[in-house]
Amino acid sequence: xxxxxxxxxxxxxxxxxxxxxxxxxxxxxxxxxxxxxxxxxxxxxxxxxxxxxxxxxxxxxxxxxxxxxxxxxxxxxxxxxxxxxxxxxxxxxxxxxxxxxxxxxxxxxxxxxxxxxxxxxxxxxxxxxxxxxxxxxxxxxxxxxxxxxxxxxxxxxxxxxxxxxxxxxxxxxxxxxxxxxxxxxxxxxxxxxxxxxxxxxxxxxxxxxxxxxxxxxxxxxxxxxxxxxxxxxxxxxxxxxxxxxxxxxxxxxxxxxxxxxxxxxxxxxxxxxxxxxxxxxxxxxxxxxxxxxxxxxxxxxxxxxxxxxxxxxxxxxxxxxxxxx
Numbered sequence: 001x002x003x004x005x006x007x008x009x010x011x012x013x014x015x016x017x018x019x020x021x022x023x024x025x026x027x028x029x030x031x032x033x034x035x036x037x038x039x040x041x042x043x044x045x046x047x048x049x050x051x052x053x054x055x056x057x058x059x060x061x062x063x064x065x066x067x068x069x070x071x072x073x074x075x076x077x078x079x080x081x082x083x084x085x086x087x088x089x090x091x092x093x094x095x096x097x098x099x100x101x102x103x104x105x106x107x108x109x110x111x112x113x114x115x116x117x118x119x120x121x122x123x124x125x126x127x128x129x130x131x132x133x134x135x136x137x138x139x140x141x142x143x144x145x146x147x148x149x150x151x152x153x154x155x156x157x158x159x160x161x162x163x164x165x166x167x168x169x170x171x172x173x174x175x176x177x178x179x180x181x182x183x184x185x186x187x188x189x190x191x192x193x194x195x196x197x198x199x200x201x202x203x204x205x206x207x208x209x210x211x212x213x214x215x216x217x218x219x220x221x222x223x224x225x226x227x228x229x230x231x232x233x234x235x236x237x238x239x240x241x242x243x244x245x246x247x248x249x250x251x252x253x254x255x256x257x258x259x260x261x262x263x264x265x266x267x268x269x270x271x272x273x274x275x276x277x278x279x280x281x282x283x284x285x286x287x288x289x290x291x292x293x294x295x296x297x298x299x300x301x302x303x304x305x306x307x308x309x310x311x312x313x314x315x316x317x318x319x320x321x322x323x324x325x
Contacts (some may be wrong), residue, residue, distance in 0.1 A: 012047050013265055022293055022297050024038065032097075041172070044206060048208075060109060062110060077295070165229045168232045171206070
């Protein structure tokens with residue numbers, strides 16, 4: 001990344017961070033119903049990976065997927081309106097926090113069932129290979145999914161068919177409330193499983209947007225060249241608990257402090273300074289991000305509620321709901 005690209009990535013990460021803070025505040029105000037799973041701390045993975053992908057590539061995420069939706073083109077207003085059950089929401093209030101989807105930009109969904117989307121990503125990659133489009137599919141998942149059967153099934157089939165798919169584990173050390181190390185036989189839950197399927201397994205600092213972008217770009221080029229899948233383990237840390245109902249008191253204070261000092265925004269800010277970008281320029285990016293999110297909150301609040309009559313529309317590709325055989 002050159003300084004201009006890094007500054008753009010920093011601003012995008014800041015917009016995502018501010019949007020999630022807004023979601024947190026709106027929940028406390030009673031304007032967001034249900035729970036939310038915030039990705040604060042994971043921004044460099046989504047932004048860095050997206051910067052390495054083509055606009056027509058496919059992305060699949062988990063229920064902790066706000067950052068991926070925005071990295072792939074969803075606006076803060078669309079996302080916040082969705083969380084607030086507004087008609088202008090990304091999915092017209094049908095998905096909520098856990099199912100942000102924008103197919104028009106290749107964001108093919110956020111999935112609440114752990115590991116369920118990995119075989120779907122393999123299917124999308126198979127489609128791309130069959131059509132000869134040069135597209136790849138990228139499945140982002142948490143460390144807990146590495147102990148789910150679908151993870152192993154998808155990885156095996158992708159390797160057998162040499163599919164253009166990347167499996168990216170966002171390893172934040174905890175599978176909901178349980179440390180992944182307590183229930184996994186290998187120290188690196190994703191990367192250490194790769195050799196069993198004959199695919200490359202790598203580890204990257206998930207809080208360094210430059211490192212993520214460079215690594216994903218290299219592995220994506222490999223997949224496009226026909227060399228098959230790869231498994232990338234991005235080490236990161238969530239700033240909040242598993243969900244709104246989780247105070248995360250099970251995490252050691254010194255561990256939390258150590259990771260908060262390695263905040264992806266701080267890392268990128270330091271890299272910008274090292275590249276010679278003036279702190280005032282970085283500050284202007286912060287101000288722009290704050291303004292974007294402020295306007296998004298106001299617009300989402302002012303948007304009309306979702307129309308119940310549209311609850312069953314968009315079941316089929318033509319927008320209809322009628323059952324067919």
